[in-house]
Amino acid sequence: MRTTVVAVVMVMLCVMMAHADMKPQRDFNLQRFAGKWYRLGLAYDSPAFVPYRDKLKASMGMITPLPNGNVNLTMWDATTVGCQIKVYQYEKTTVPGQFTYFSTRHNMVKDVTVVDTNYTEYALVHKHKAFNREYTQVALYGRSQTVRTDVIQRFKAFALSRGFPRESILTPPPAGNCPPSGSRR
Template sequence: MKTIAVSVATVMMCVMMIHADVKPQRDFSLQKFAGKWYRVGFAYDSPGFALYRDKVKISMGIITPLPNGSANLTMWELTPFGCMTYMYQYNKTSVPGQFTYFSTRHNMVKDITVVDTNYTDYAVVLKHKVFNREYTQVALYGRSQRVRNDVLQKFKAFALSQGFPKETILTPPPAENCPPSGSGR
């Protein structure tokens, strides 16, 4: 039993050290980051998510900066129940490019870090939470539903460097009519 506890503690320390090394985009600008983004790729290794991997579609979101340095995110995602709209408030932290938000679904605060972006084509974002175990998600966003191959390879390399198995890195197909025409497009 003691060996298992030591092993779990060692794994947790390694995971925490990996994420401690992740720094946000240098000189991050929320104003440049604002606007429409498509989630064109992501890596997520939650066992409960495995059943849904082949059902995931590209989703779209709009980042709106707030005067206090925080941001609102309106996100449209295709679900089994249709095209759903989700609203999030990303609260600024003392580090530009890092935010927190309260997940009503999980009843907890989650961390968001904009790891890399050129503002005009792509962004790599890391979402981190501790919920029974550590969960991390890496997302690739594009200003359009297609990104260059070198950007896609950069995203995959980053996800692999964070310990995601290759089979958990997804590049979903586009969603049809989500958001519905006239909603944010």
């Protein structure tokens, strides 16, 4: 019993340390990061995600900086009931490139870190939450609906380095007309 407790504590410490070492993009510039992004890749370690893997489509988001340094993220996701719009409010932290937001779906605060971006082509974003256990998500965003193969490989290598199994790393197909053509900015 004692060995099991020690093992559980060690695993929890390793997970917390792995999250603690997540560093944002050096000299992160929110104004350059603002604008339209497409979520082209996703790695997610939640067991609840498994049934939806084959239904996932690339989605589009709009990052809008606010005067106080916070961010609005509007996402359009293709779902089985149509194109759904969601708005998230990310609060800045003391570290540029790191944000928190309150998930009404999970009723908890999540951490978001922009890990790597060149601002004009791609971004790697890391999300983390503690919910009965630690859950982590890594997303690849692109300024267009396609990115170079080496960018996709960088995303996959990053996800693997964070402990994601290969089968949890996805690059979903485009969503079609989501958002509808008139909604795109």
